[in-house]
Amino acid sequence: MTCGWTSDTIEALGRAGYRSGGARRAVIELLGRQDCCLTAQEIFDGLRAEGRAVGIASVYRVLDLLGERGFVQRIDVGAGMARFEPVHSSGEHHHHLVCEDCGKVEAFADDGLERALHKVEGSTGYSVAGHDVVLRGACADCSA
Amino acid sequence: MTCGWTSDTIEALGRAGYRSGGARRAVIELLGRQDCCLTAQEIFDGLRAEGRAVGIASVYRVLDLLGERGFVQRIDVGAGMARFEPVHSSGEHHHHLVCEDCGKVEAFADDGLERALHKVEGSTGYSVAGHDVVLRGACADCSA
DNA sequence: ACCAGTATGAGACTCGGTATCATCCGATCC
């Protein structure tokens, strides 16, 4: 899971002429260890917890850069703050379920849905770069 | 388009025991005249432009109430602010295309997509209350 | 080791959204 993304990303940025400062590497390594989306604040806290004192501004800077370059995806589940997650080069790709009670966010993937989205995207008149799907509801725990 | 929603909503709130103050009615009437989503700020400005000096707090209060009751849907297209639009009782329902260049937001609807979503929703383990789909890309004008 | 220029972190700042509170006004009772 973590395997390739972290090193691929660091390498690709290196090739693109970016210097490898400590903060950028730390954020990328932490992101590479995740399997679902994190908020900027969670990344900041996670790094502090590891004893790596990055500035919040650097976290946003790195996320911005990675977003531009397509290495992370920005996700908006509507809680007033953005979430970020690694984009794996395999093209594998998922969407999110949000529990409106406890705030939990989970991932799901569905081929039928992707096909339907792809079909729609061709007929919009936009050149569509990406899509987000968020299902809102109550998770198994909360609906009990 | 505007037809039923405005009066339906005002009536339903009346039946639910809410008093019909001027600000609430003004917000509902303005929303009823729209065919796509507005930000709270746009609603606020729109009402000021009409000479109806509502407070921004009232706009949010009304949107909150209408959201709870299912009369408006809150939409997050990721520009750092929420958008709101009327939910028509017909069940008719659409999603959004966002131009990442100019920020324009448009609506689209697709039955195949709805079917695919519905199918996924049954298999998640969540009791899904709703879904949002956002397609991001460049509109016809901007991609030219 | 030196230099040029990028990366970083602290903190000020912006702005969407929320909370508070005194005042207003609509509905009801008389």
Added chain:
DNA sequence: GGATCGGATGATACCGAGTCTCATACTGGT
């Protein structure tokens, strides 16, 4: 119609996510 009660309203203080700025630290090349 007028008094009264309680919800509705608007101004404003406040909060917090995210951005901007700038002095300093560090990287990579020489």
